[in-house]
Amino acid sequence: MFVTVLFALLFYAATAIFLAGIGMRIARYARTPAPLKIPTTPAPTTRGGVVLRMVTEVVLFNSLFKANKWIWIFGIVFHVALALVLLRHLRYFLDPVPAWVVMIQPFGKYAAFAMVLGLAGLWARRVFVERIRYISSPSDHLMLALLLGIGLTGLAMTYLWHVDITAVKLFFTGLMRFDFNPLPAHPMLLLHLLLVAGLMIIFPFSKLLHAPGVFFSPTRNQVDNPREKRHLTNVKWMVRSEKPAASADQ
Amino acid sequence: MANFDTPELTESDTVEIPALKSGVMSHSKPFVSKEQFQEPLGFPGELVDNWKDVAVNKLGELLQTNRALQVFMDSCVKCGACTDKCHYFLGTSDPRNMPVARQDLLRSVYRRYFTLPGKYFPKLVGATDLTEDVLDQWYSYFHQCSECRRCSVYCPYGIDTAEITMATRDIMNAVGKGQKYSNEIIGKVFKIGNNLGLPQPALEDTLLGLEEDVKDDTGIDVRFPLDEKGAEVLVVTPSADFFAEPHIDGLIGYAKVFHAAGISWTLSSHASEAANFGLFIGSGENMKRIAMRIREAALDLGVKRIVFGECGHAWRVAYSYLNTLAGPFDFLDPRYPVPQHICEFTYDLIQRGVLTLDKSRNDHRRVTFHDSCNVARASRMGDMPGGQFIIPREIIKATCNHFYDMAPDTIGEGTFCCGGGGGLLTDDLMELRVKGALPRMNALKDVVDEHEVTHMAAICAICKSQFSKVLPYYGFQMDQIVSVHQLVSDALVLDAKQ
Ligand code: SF4
Numbered sequence: 001m002f003v004t005v006l007f008a009l010l011f012y013a014a015t016a017i018f019l020a021g022i023g024m025r026i027a028r029y030a031r032t033p034a035p036l037k038i039p040t041t042p043a044p045t046t047r048g049g050v051v052l053r054m055v056t057e058v059v060l061f062n063s064l065f066k067a068n069k070w071i072w073i074f075g076i077v078f079h080v081a082l083a084l085v086l087l088r089h090l091r092y093f094l095d096p097v098p099a100w101v102v103m104i105q106p107f108g109k110y111a112a113f114a115m116v117l118g119l120a121g122l123w124a125r126r127v128f129v130e131r132i133r134y135i136s137s138p139s140d141h142l143m144l145a146l147l148l149g150i151g152l153t154g155l156a157m158t159y160l161w162h163v164d165i166t167a168v169k170l171f172f173t174g175l176m177r178f179d180f181n182p183l184p185a186h187p188m189l190l191l192h193l194l195l196v197a198g199l200m201i202i203f204p205f206s207k208l209l210h211a212p213g214v215f216f217s218p219t220r221n222q223v224d225n226p227r228e229k230r231h232l233t234n235v236k237w238m239v240r241s242e243k244p245a246a247s248a249d250q
Numbered sequence: 251m252a253n254f255d256t257p258e259l260t261e262s263d264t265v266e267i268p269a270l271k272s273g274v275m276s277h278s279k280p281f282v283s284k285e286q287f288q289e290p291l292g293f294p295g296e297l298v299d300n301w302k303d304v305a306v307n308k309l310g311e312l313l314q315t316n317r318a319l320q321v322f323m324d325s326c327v328k329c330g331a332c333t334d335k336c337h338y339f340l341g342t343s344d345p346r347n348m349p350v351a352r353q354d355l356l357r358s359v360y361r362r363y364f365t366l367p368g369k370y371f372p373k374l375v376g377a378t379d380l381t382e383d384v385l386d387q388w389y390s391y392f393h394q395c396s397e398c399r400r401c402s403v404y405c406p407y408g409i410d411t412a413e414i415t416m417a418t419r420d421i422m423n424a425v426g427k428g429q430k431y432s433n434e435i436i437g438k439v440f441k442i443g444n445n446l447g448l449p450q451p452a453l454e455d456t457l458l459g460l461e462e463d464v465k466d467d468t469g470i471d472v473r474f475p476l477d478e479k480g481a482e483v484l485v486v487t488p489s490a491d492f493f494a495e496p497h498i499d500g501l502i503g504y505a506k507v508f509h510a511a512g513i514s515w516t517l518s519s520h521a522s523e524a525a526n527f528g529l530f531i532g533s534g535e536n537m538k539r540i541a542m543r544i545r546e547a548a549l550d551l552g553v554k555r556i557v558f559g560e561c562g563h564a565w566r567v568a569y570s571y572l573n574t575l576a577g578p579f580d581f582l583d584p585r586y587p588v589p590q591h592i593c594e595f596t597y598d599l600i601q602r603g604v605l606t607l608d609k610s611r612n613d614h615r616r617v618t619f620h621d622s623c624n625v626a627r628a629s630r631m632g633d634m635p636g637g638q639f640i641i642p643r644e645i646i647k648a649t650c651n652h653f654y655d656m657a658p659d660t661i662g663e664g665t666f667c668c669g670g671g672g673g674l675l676t677d678d679l680m681e682l683r684v685k686g687a688l689p690r691m692n693a694l695k696d697v698v699d700e701h702e703v704t705h706m707a708a709i710c711a712i713c714k715s716q717f718s719k720v721l722p723y724y725g726f727q728m729d730q731i732v733s734v735h736q737l738v739s740d741a742l743v744l745d746a747k748q
């Protein structure tokens with residue numbers, strides 16, 4: 001029971017920090033003005049074009065593909081696998097489990113291998129490629145360790161030491177109704193959950209902010225139409241004019 | 251100035267990534283701006299006593315007024331995709347010239363003062379206190395970025411080091427550690443009207459001299475009007491066009507094009523400069539003040555259109571910012587975009603068959619084209635994405651029989667900087683300028699070897715000045731760099747339709 005309460009509280013706290021932290025960052029990005037138009041060209045000249053550009057960036061990592069094929073491969077393998085794995089985990093929170101979540105289970109299971117592989121590749125580059133070693137700080141390695149730990153403990157439970165999944169599901173669905181059901185005291189599970197909670201807590205304070213950040217990047221999300229449409233902001237230096245403009249303003 | 255070796259050109263057309271040589275460029279610094287250059291721009295004359303507080307406050311203010319900066323400070327994942335994209339890194343091997351490492355000089359201070367992990371676990375996340383040493387490194391390495399934005403093309407989050415460089419230079423100016431070259435020039439623009447400090451009478455003289463030269467050459471009266479009220483078009487061009495080589499041949503080209511098209515035009519002594527170094531020092535206030543002159547000149551002269559001459563960053567400021575900074579421009583003729591680039595103007599005339607061009611007059615030249623960074627990655631021409639790549643090339647092809655592009659990953663959006671942009675075109679940074687030109691020189695050598703290219707055309711005043719200085723270091727001739735409108739000028743048959 002002690003473990004159950006501890007993890008229940010931990011997950012409430014982690015969820016609160018995660019949501020509030022990300023929410024506050026997003027609010028900050030949205031509120032901060034972008035005083036000038038700075039899309040990196042050749043940029044789309046319409047809103048629709050910008051949406052398409054963002055999709056190719058977020059889904060296909062288009063710029064990264066142009067930059068470096070190795071980072072792109074490891075990066076995309078990791079992210080796609082992570083997405084699959086996350087979706088697969090919906091079955092621990094939803095009742096009844098939607099058909100499509102059931103359908104992706106087998107893919108999700110194998111995706112965990114791909115996720116670990118992608119992370120290992122990224123880490124190897126960080127260690128063995130001189131330039132990337134130079135720019136890495138301890139937190140960059142720790143973040144990879146954390147994600148890799150999550151992947152490995154997950155894999156271990158899927159393939160080596162099975163856990164009472166029904167009980168895990170009861171625990172999480174219970175949490176959502178503020179109703180504590182016992183969490184199996186399986187060491188691999190506890191480690192897995194501990195790492196996940198850790199990741200949620202550091203998310204809003206770390207480079208993981210690239211996830212919301214990419215949508216707010218002015219070089220990528222601005223329409224390239226400054227001559228057609230006058231871009232205005234109320235940044236102080238824009239409004240305060242040192243010298244009044246010459247006579248006729250309109 | 252320190253002695254240095256010019257890097258060796260490599261045989262292959264692939265970009266070679268050098269092994270890291272930590273700190274080899276830490277000695278590279280431009281002259282510090284003196285009091286008399288600082289104050290007219292609204293900056294303290296020398297390093298203020300409480301500079302650390304001032305700097306941290308200024309950073310805080312910038313974070314709140316520039317979304318790009320805030321997002322870029324948070325979003326970098328240290329993926330390393332940008333590490334081999336900067337010409338200064340490729341040319342110097344100094345790892346601090348890798349874009350992400352340059353950014354981190356500011357980011358580590360941001361973390362320390364503006365994030366929780368940086369406050370409590372600085373070592374873990376690579377956060378540092380703002381110290382004199384850090385300020386020194388800022389001064390060195392943020393003056394080894396030409397704000398060319400090449401790195402921003404390849405970053406998965408579009409992180410633009412230029413924005414970070416500008417912010418840091420803005421902070422350095424706010425504490426009284428400005429760079430002499432840029433600030434002195436901005437002062438001249440405010441006082442006299444152009445970067446060179448050419449007063450109105452000198453300008454008038456120069457233009458009259460040009461009229462005579464063209465008359466001698468062609469026998470035709472091509473005008474170079476100054477401050478003519480009621481002209482149709484106001485031309486704003488970099489002041490280098492008035493006297494530097496090869497810039498001046500470009501100016502002659504514009505004049506001939508206007509003459510051939512029969513469109514009246516004028517230069518303005520009030521706005522006798524297209525360049526806007528406010529961009530380079532990251533100062534919105536100064537950028538706005540400089541931009542205002544152009545609006546004032548247009549209103550004063552009563553023109554209908556504004557056309558910008560061949561200058562890369564001036565075109566960026568004009569295309570992307572002029573409307574925001576100095577607009578609205580609804581007193582101009584709505585049938586034309588405001589402003590237009592001289593290449594758009596000439597291209598349109600070529601399209602409509604207004605100009606008679608004899609390509610064979612350029613047969614002694616085998617030409618390649620250098621895309622200037624600010625045109626390529628920060629502006630556009632025409633109404634299609636990528637028009638800034640197409641239009642200048644179409645002009646060259648309409649005026650020359652022999653045109654060859656350099657390797658695809660060194661032109662267009664991936665173009666390599668000339669090495670002298672962003673406020674670095676000063677003799678005190680010669681080593682950096684020469685080394686930073688290496689990737690462009692390699693690409694040039696390729697087309698020279700393969701296609702016997704003799705000339706490189708450009709549409710940026712800084713590129714042209716930089717190349718005339720740097721080409722000889724690599725065994726080329728300084729006059730191998732030409733203006734695009736010089737090619738137009740030479741091919742244009744003037745008497746045909748008069
Ligand atoms: S903007 Fe250009 S000069 Fe500056 S870091 Fe990026 S690639 Fe280098």
Ligand code: SF4
Nearest residue numbers: 326327329330332405
């Ligand atoms: S490419 Fe972007 S995210 Fe990657 S290291 Fe460079 S700046 Fe950071």
